[in-house]
Amino acid sequence: MDTFQVLYATDFLEVARSTRQRLNVYIPSLKIHLVSPAHQALTWLDARPFHVLLLEPSSSEEALSLLQTLRRQFPALPVIVLIEPASPQVVEAFLRASAYDCLPRKEVLPSRLASLLKHAGHYAQLLRQQRELNTCLDTNRLQIETLRQQLSSLIHDLRTPLSSIKLHLTLLQRGKEERREDYLATLRREVERLESLVQTALESAQPDPSASPAARQTCDINQVVQALVRDRQEMAHQRGLRFTWHLAPYLPPVTGNGPMIAQAIDNLIINALNYTPAGGEVAVYTMGHHLGEERWITITVSDTGLGIAPEEISHLFDRYYRGEAARQTGRPGSGLGLALSREIVEAHGGRIEVESQLGQGSSFTIWLPAIS
């Protein structure tokens, strides 16, 4: 049997004691806490939870004012009012003020009051369950949205290696015979990238996220960049771009998920290649930095492309944001690349900076903490 905690706030303490006894005869599971005078109800409700409030005031005006305050602070609490005289106007006023019920204090039968308190207790319980269900629904909606975003990210990430595979398969058929080995090496790396993306997606689908921590290992960023630029050379060549890379010697390693870091850098390179008109230049630099005791490395992707207007820069890393350059060139895209890059870099304790001049080009710099 359910036990309901009832707060009985009364201006008639002696009568209330007797009423409580009789109520418990009918329904022993009601735990009734007496408090007097009635306006002390607020203090008690602040201190601990109750299922129902039984309010027995001496004055209708004061009780209405108290009820309004209670409604603001405890909107889901059922309040049963015992009032005298209980004229139709008074009862209507209390019901309008959202009382659960309003009864004549001297005439109400204890059996009826006990039954009403029990119903009000069930009502309070139902309201609480409804709130819990709503919270569950909100959580589910959030999880569905997260899954939808992860799916969009995965599709975005799969597209780049797929396009590259398509390009290099064409080159295998029609390209230079002496470069077959290069094309095959690129194809192998792109397939490995696809494999890694599928593996990451499988890991993130594990029910227990702690069971699939992102694989953290020591990464040589120059090696990561070298593999990427080799695979993007053909794309740059086809777009009529000068594509150079400048790798700092003796770069300290970083700790992180190599394929994810490669994905973050690749998104910047792909964007630069996409939004730099033919005849332009795209350059990738790696550099080491000492900032006090800390060591950092930067990967800068600089281009002579379309550039970004100052007002666009603050939105660049928003998911699904596609800037003016995307609209101008009509290049297909999801607006996810930069958002993903930032998420990956920040998950590794780094940051991304942008320096750009509209119509002249941009530099995107990834900062990653290095192993000292």
Added chain:
Amino acid sequence: MAARILIADDDPDMRHLLRLILRRRGYQIIEAQDGKETLARASEERPDLILLDIMMPRMSGFEVCRRLQADKGTMHIPIIFLTAKSDPVSRSEGLRLGARDFISKMVGPKQLVEQIERILSPCRDDAAHASLASQA
């Protein structure tokens, strides 16, 4: 007319990056890869600003700075040292020799451009003033 900047650094990657980001801002770029070439390009081209690396082959940035300051033809050109270290001794030596400021190479392109623009603005006014004064 676009301001002309002489980039003096033996690291071709650093010159390349500076060239790319400063051209974007409308500056004309001249380059030198060692101390002696810097002296020659400075006196031939009379740039509006020299970005001078300290550690360079054939002649150090400090010696280049001293010689440029001693030459009436180039003494008005503002010199900014590019440095990989925040070494206070090098800094005071550079300022004693007449450099206007120091720029750390340990920053990204965004801060690099911001530093250069912040320094270049008053330097260009000074250069224009010195040029007018020498004509008067």
